[in-house]
Structure formats: structure tokens, C-alpha cells
Amino acid sequence: MKTEIQEWHRVRTTSADRSRRARNPADQPRRINATALVLATFLVGAVLVTWGLWREGSRAMLSANVPDQVFFQFVLRHAVDVLAGDATPFFTSQMNAPLGVNLMANTVVLGLGIPLAPLTVLGGPQLSFTVLLVLGLAGTAAAWYWFLLRHVVSSRAAAAVGAALCGFGPGMISQANGHPNWTAQFLVPFLVHWALRMAEPGRALRNGAVLGLLVVVQAFVNEEVLLYTALACAVFLTAYAALTWPAQRAAIRPVLATAGVAAVLGGALLAYPLWTQFFGPQSFRGLPPGASAYGADLASFAAFPRLSLGGNVDVTRLLAPNAAEENTFLGWPLLALLGLAVAGWLWRQALVRTLVVTGAVFALFAMGRQVFAGGERTALPGLWRPFNHLPLLESVVPVRFGLVLLPVVGALVALTVEVVARLPRQSAQGLPLRRLAYALVGLALVPLLPLPLPTHRGPAVPRFVTEGTWRAYVPAGRTLVTVPLTSNEHSEGMRWWAQSGAGFSFPGGYFIGPGRQPGTATFGPPPRPTDLLFASIVKGAKVPKVTGRMRDGLLADLRFWRAGALVLPDGAPRADVLRELVDDLVGDGVRTGGVTVWPVSELAEVDAPAPVPASAEEPGTGTPPGGREDPPVG
Template identity: 30%
Template sequence: MPACAGHPSRAFPAGGPVSAVPTEDAVSREPASGPAPSGGPVPAAPRGPGRFRVSLAVLAGYLALALAVFRAAWADPGGVLYGASDSALFAWYLGWIPHALGEGLDPFVTSHLNAPTGSNLLWSTPVPLLGLLTAPVTALFGPVVSLNLLLTLAPALSAFALFRALLRWLPAQPAAFAGLLYGFGPYMIGESYGHLHLTFAVFPPLLLIALDDLLTRARPPLRTGALLGLAVAAQAMISEEILATSALIGGIGVVIAGLGHRDLVRARAGALGQGLLSCGTVAGLLLAWPLSVQFFGDQRVHGNIQPHNVAVSDLLTFVTPTPAQLMAPDAGLRHSARFTGNAVEVTGYLGIPLILGAAVIAVRLRRDPLVSLFAPLAVVAAVLSLGSRLHVDGRTTRVRLPWLALENLPVINSALPSRFALYLMMAVGIIVAVGLHRAALRGTRTARHRAGCRSGRGGRGVPFATCAGLAVAAAVMVVPLLPRAHVTTPTATPAFFTGDAVRAIPAGSTALVLPYPYPTRTEAMLWQADADYRFRIPGCYCTIPGPDGRAVFNAWTDPLNSALVAVEQGRLDADTALADPAVRGAFEQLAPAAIVLGPTPRRAELSRLMTGITGTAPTDVDGVELWLPRR
């Protein structure tokens, strides 16, 4: 979407570091060969119904693109997941929140997972707000459909949020282009493989709007702060990590703006303080209950959740495609395979054309208000994404980086550095959008000058040649980022869990569902959700305190659990497990009302183990083997 903005008609009100723009007359009077203005007229979209129609068209375009990206899910929206274990986890959460509230249960601390001890879900990623919003969809079609719906909406809404924010300073076309990069870049596409909480990235653009209102537009600080507080509370109920990293990047942005506009920031410091106080008050009131449960409730954890210096951007990440990109030559894939961390977290790829384009624009337009703010922010986000020690082609060097000073701070210590790629793409997208807009202005100005020399009248609109050139430039920067088709995983829930047969398990009882759930095998959690949480299950893929109170992601705490996982993984045979009296003792202590064995490659061995422990043969029911021990 090149910056072919049509006839520039008026500018938005001038304000501060990213609001001051010259009028059209000032631009048109400047010689075509002279220096670029510090800003540019902002025709954006027309106000009123016209602007609404433009926004609606852009949103429709984003939604259409999202449907194209996630088209595989919509062939069978209740039968496939993007990713595997993490996706099943989010499907469980989306179903649990409305179920718990509807049944009068605690939505945040439950023994439905990790029975009988339970889990404080707030230390995981329960996305309670999204669970509430999709409750009607979940009730009608199930949590997997809700998950696929949200994964489809997330990039479109995130892109649209940035588009709407940028209409304050840019016309619709370049603003839409920035939104496209932000909402559909490698970060968003990569994290959509199971990380729902990280793909709903509407909050960073909302924070940009709020800070602009407080610092440059003299909006009422108490009201602006209260609205920001609502957004903070909403974001906390989607992803605390995005909230924390947005606050960090936003604070750094305020410092950068202050260094370039000391008088303005000094004059607005009081309003900023009032706004932040109002924000904190509103957010604190709304979050008092969940935060008190998280930090003072049962099953809370201590210390950082994620390991340090693993999920980071390699120095080559920014120029090396991964399997997520459509254009990924073998040479690039050999390098990206060496990067540390989970493959879906390698999301900092920008591509050489986009990097070069953004760098040229940042240098040439360094006095532009938006560029002077977001060029340093892009560098900051890139450096933070590198983690605490520099990684080069998969090797960890001794070079220390700024994240080292942050990785042990409370709250921020559990953030993964590689995820700062979100803010890197946001900043780069804005820089390039400004460059496209300014190129369109220059082309228009030149055409007017030439037309005026010939006929005494200036032309209107952006010349076709300029539009074509900008379209080609935009395409060159975007094409390397095109995503490969998403890989889906079938849910394959046995009919037992969705039919009447599941009623054989007493409601509210504990059922040992196999394969035993742990971080890479979460079928049992998905089946439990499909059974409308009729029973509790031991094991989980969730954040629980280990023996020392620090976070672990599984519950291998007794001989039975350990044996079940070892047999399922092929590291132990059933006869050896049966010979261990501790395994039988742990089973007697758990005392499950039912054992349900679903499809798994080691099903025969697990069946032999359960038959030996219970002393009874299973019943084959609707795709599972069922034991109902007598007590």
C-alpha cells in the first residue's frame, strides 16, 4: 500500500515532538529541490463519514489477509490447532474461564489441573479477558473454535490499532502500510503458533495514543489517564508480559522525546504525572483481585519463570529467514537452525531490503518528528531483543548487553528478550511509512511545479509514476517477509469425551487421563475441556511451584507420574514400572475414580501398566480404554 494520498487538504493540530507539521501552503511554497520539511501535511482520511469508510476498508483488508493466513483452520475450525501443546493450553483456558464463572468456581486457582494440589493459573497465561469475550462462541462451538477465531482476529486488530494511532500524523495509505508490517510481520506470524497472549498486541498503539494525548495534545490528564488505566487492566488480563514490555518501551520513548524537546516535556510533566496517577488508580482498582491472588494466593511461584539468555535474537536474526518465511533459501535455514531457543520465538527477521530502506529513511529524515522518536526506539528494541549476552550464529559470546541490567528485575525478569521484536517491527514500520509519505509529497510537489511552469496551474494528487515507484519499493521490502502456510495439528478428540459415555466418570472426581499431561503432551487437557471440565486431572502443562517455590511447567513429583511419562516416552517398560512398589503406592494415594487411556503411540504398553496396577481389564468405549476402579 504505497503512500498515494491524493490531494493533501489539511493538517491535524500541531503539538509536540510528533505533532508539529507544516501546512500544505508551507510545503507547496518550498522549492522542489530544497530540504524536506520537518513533518508533512497530514491528509490522513477525511473526517466524518469519509474517514469512517476509509478505516472500515482498511480493517476489512486486514481481516481478509488474516483469513488468508489462517485459512487452514477455517476448513475445520473445531478440528485443528495451530501449533500443538501451547495451542491446547490456550483452548483449555478459553473454555475454563466461562465455565468457572458459570459454575461459581474460582477462575484463577483450581485443582482441575495438577490434581489434587492444583495450580494458580495467573502464573501461566490464562487470557481471562479473551475467555470472557468469546464465551458465547465457546458455549456454541467449543474452545478450539474460539482459539482459531482469536488467532485470526489478533493480527488484524493489532494492525488496525496501529493504523488508527498513526492517522494522527500520517495519511491513511502509509499508516495502513505500517499497520501491515506490525500486524503481519514475522513476530506476529511466529507467535501465532500457540502464543495467543502475545499476538493480541493492541495495547502498544493505545499506549502511543495516550502518551501523545498527555504530552503533546493537552487532553485532560485525569480522563486520559483513566482511559489508559482501563487499557492497562484489559492488557493485564491478556498478557502481563506485553504490558510490562510496553511500559518499558513507552518509558524509554518518553525519555527520547524529552531529550529532543525538553521545554515541552518540562511543561507537560505535571499533566503526565496526573495522567499516570489516574491510570494507576483505575488499573489498581480493577486488578486488585487478580493481582492479590497471583502474588499472595495459593500455588504462587517465586523468581523468574523463563531461563535467561536462551530465547534471544541472534545477531544474524534480523537478516536470516526461518522456516516461517516463504522465501527461505537453504543457506539461510542452516544458519537460523543454529539460533538458540524455540523456533517460533525467532521472530526478529526484517530482511535486508526493509533494513536498508528504514536506515536510509532514518538518516535522510532524521529531523522528522516521528523518525527522530522511532529510529532510536528501533535500535533500543533491537538491542534489548539480543538478550544479556550477544549470540552470533548460534554461539554465545562474552559480549555483555543492556538486558543484563534488567533480567533480574521483578516482573520484567520473566519476559523473553526475543519478543521485543514486536516493538522493533512497530518502529521500523512507522519509519518506512513516514518515508513513503514524504516521497509521495515530494513527487506531488515536483509534479505541481512542472505543471505550473507549463500551464500556470498546479496539478492535484500524487502522480501515477510516483505511486508506481512507491508500490514497487513497498513490495520489495515486504516480499521477503511473506509467511509460509501455517502447519496445523488435528485435535482428534475421542468421541468418549464429547458423548454420553463420559458420564461414567463421577462429576467432580479425579480421572487419570493418559497420555499423562506435561509440556509436550497436552491432549488430556484438551479432552478435559471438551468434556466440559467434568473431572479433575493430575498433571498439567502450567506454571506451578517446584519444591523450592520456583516455577516448573510439569508435575513429575511422584513415582506414578514419572513412570507414566517414562513409559509413554519409551524410556521404561510396563513390567519394570509394575515391579516398583512406589508406583503402586502413588496410585493408591491418588485414588482416581477413573483411568482413561486415549490414542498414543505407546498405548499398548500403558494399557498393560494400568491393567497390572488396577488388576482389571479395561473397557473399550468410543475410542478410549476405560478403567473404573472399585473403592
């Protein structure tokens, strides 16, 4: 297949030519310098895109997606504990106490977190998060640059342009808003490379072993990317074989043998992690309601993403599920350019037709179960509808299929640039043909140039946590309960734990876990009465009158959470209102280290009496548990 891929519209250099060129002492430094310049450009571009995270330091927050950023800070810190032997790899009891969280089912990214663990220890998880984004964007572009030069084009400039689109295209910049596991696609080109080598006769064992190991590593970076890569390779290879069938007949046996070796090796190494993911504690099926319905709007393919020179926030809000899922915003100039190039120069090549088929299939998949156009639901069912309830595929977010388009489009752009470089300088009429063609390429790509990720400065971790004061209020085996409860909207517990490295556990959190009904999934734990009460007040609800029933609900929740203390940060929304309410529920709290804390260990005992009211107007008055005096720290 590799030979066929290299036989295109152009005359490609032979191996002898390449050997002679490699021996030329004048050419080798030039190629090294060109590659170094390309890689340096990718690295600088990644730093510029993430500049806000560097500028704000450890308190930098992504304005478009704080919850996912905090979640990845959590798992990066978790990787440190795993490496130190203080935590199990695929499960945590620090979050969502006392039930815990199945991290294998929540993108634990040990393949990224463990290599970065020394940096996390030295500089904190926010620094590791930022470095991970930079390495993901630049590394993905660099890997595709290598792949395009090896399999697609001879021109380094063409490969650089195509690779830049693969690494910094609209979907990748969008995913950089809190999804470093999606921007870290630097293994994907190597997976595709070894998939293309499956047809080599007599190399099934070696090629299968390498492919299987790559699969294992990618599974600990991002399983969903691995799934999409496997589906894309299957569609591509099937389409390519159909277009060039007589020449591919002999490849069937080595392809099946290589795939078998990779499946056996990968399956053996991933058996326990996958069992934990699908059948272990706190496992679940599918996705929370709404997430599986995320599909690409038909109009989004011709629109520009918001974080680009040509972006329009109002348009993207209408056409995208959220700011981190603008995966199909390619812009109409690029689509027009590729349409012209494919129709005019490239269509006769089998690889180009295969790329077009692959891109079309995944564009249709990205639209999900129902086609939307311009924000309006149409009567057309999506191509994904028959597949979305199948095992494994039920956990897919359809709009992310749009990310498969970037390598497809990147390869087509690289081919287009190489074709343009071979055009005559002038037409028969004296027009500067090559310059005009380069101008069209530039006009198609310039509107997609990425802008820096929007960031802001978040609150500091309270001294109550960083100085270890929490230990005086949270006995061993008890939890620290944030007010309001830690969730996707209020991530204090996760952020404090991740950035401080403190050893407390906390209820709630931002993750996917089992829903109330068997076989369902939900974001965070199913809410409890006290959780709902605090959350409603933060959103502006009127504070209800404290009743005995409300205290009974609080007591049941404290016992379920095995609470040691309730903690309200000073800067929380409606902090004064929440503080007064909790004072009425459990007694006066203690102001210390940037928080108000209410010791509730005694109340959380199974045989503890109900909390007494703080007001003498209700029966049962007495000394409230937890006074205003600070207990001794130690």
C-alpha cells in the same frame, strides 16, 4: 507533544483544512471507502493466515505448537465456567489435581475469553481460538492504522502499509503459532495514544482514568504485553523529552499527575488479581529453567522468518528459540531500506530519532543476557543482564522484546512510504525516481509476506468422554488420570476437558507452577514415579519387570492424585505396550469408547491394600481390582 510530532519534514494539513475537507460531500465517502477497503484487507489476510484452522474445524491443530493451543482452549472453556458461576476466575482445580493451577500467573485471558464465551458454548473452544487469532491479527493492524493516521502520517496508503507490518509482521505471525494473547495487541495503540496525551494540562483526571481502565483491561488480555508497552512508552517519552527538552519542561507536572491517577485506579482494580498471581495458591517466582535465557540471535534481525515468502526453515531453526518466538526476523532488505530512508530523509526529525533510539534499546534487550551470533555464543554480555533478576522483570522472556520493534518499524515504513509519494516523478536525468523508490519499498516488504500457519488434523475426543461414560468410572471427588500423564507432550486430558466441557479433574497439565525448591518455577507439576515410568516408555524405553516397589510407587501416586480411573486412548503412542504394563500393575482394563480404562478408586483409598499382581508367578495372587466387565453407566 502531539503538536511537535506533527511538525515534520512535510507540510501537514491544519484543523481548518480538515474541517473543510470533511464537509466536502465528495471526499467523505471516498475516505470511508478507503478505510473499509483497508480493514477488509486486514480481515481477509488474517483469515488466509489461519486458513488451516478453519479447514480442519474442531480437530485442527497447529503443527508448530500444540501445547499452547490446547492451553488456550482450556482457558477459553474456563471463561465459560467463570461466566456461569461454576469456577473462580483466577484459579482452577480441574487441571493439576489435587493442587490446581494459578491461572492468573498463567495468562488466564479473561479479557478475551469472557467476551467470546457465547461463541465457545456454541462452537467450542477451537472455534473461539481461531476467531481470536483472526481478530487479534486484523484488529491489531486496524488499531495501528488508526494510530498512524492520527499521530504519524496523512496518507492512508502509508498508514495501511505501516499498520500491516504492525499486525502481520514476522513476530506477530510467529506468535500466532499458539499465542493468541500476543497477537491480540489491538489495545496497545490506544494505550500509547493516551500515554501521549498525559502532557495535556488540566486533563489529568480524565486522561488518567481512561489510561487506568485501559491498563486494567490489557492486564486481563496479556500482562506481559502491558509491561512491554509501559517500558517502551517510558523509553520513548524519555528519549523524546531529552531531544526536545526546552519544549517539554512544562509537561512534567501533568504527566506525573495523569500517571498518578492511572496508577491509583489501575492498582485498586488489579490489587486482588495481582495478589493472587504473586502470593496466592500455586504461585511462583520467575520462569522455568531455560525460558528466561531465550534471546534473539544477532543474525536473526537480517534473516527472514520461516512463515514468509523469503523464509528458510534451516536458518530459522539455527537462529530462533522455537517457531513461536521469531520476533526479530525483519530481513536485511527492510533494514537497508529503513537505513537509507532515515539517513537520507527522516533523521532530522525528533520523532524519527526517538523511534530509532527506542528500537535500538529494545533490539539490545531482545538479545537477552548473552549475545549470540549465527547460533554461536559470543563473549559479549547482553544489555538485559543487569535487569533480568529484578522483581517483575525476572518473569520476562527477553526475545519477546523484539515485538516492540514492529510498531517502531511500522511507523518508520509509513513515513518512508509517505516520503516516496512526495518524490518527483522523474529525476533531472529522466529516471523514474518515484517508481524506483516504490520498487525498493516493495522489494523490502514482499519477502516478509506471511504464509498460512501449518496445521494438521488431530485425534477426536473419545466417545468415553463425549458420551459421559467417564462418570461411571470417576466418582465425585476423584480424578481421571490419563496414560501417559497429561503434560506439554501429551495434552489429552486438557484437550478432552476443553473440547467436551466435561466436569472431570485430571492430574498434570501444561502450565507454569512452583518447582520443588521454594522460589522456583517449572513447566507442569514436578514429576512423580509413575509419571516418569509412563513417559519413558512412550519415548521408547524398554518395559521394566513389574516389582512390588513399582506397585508401591503407583499406589502412592494414585492416592496423591485421588485417582478414580486410569485412561489410555487407543491412539496413544505405544498404546499396546502401555496397556500391557498397566494390566500387570492394577489388573485387566476395560476397552470402551475409544479408550482402555482401569477403575482404581478403591486402590486410591488411604487404607487400601497394595494392588495385586496380574500374574500367578508372584505371591499374593487373587482377583484383580477392576475386571473386564463394564460397570453400569449412570
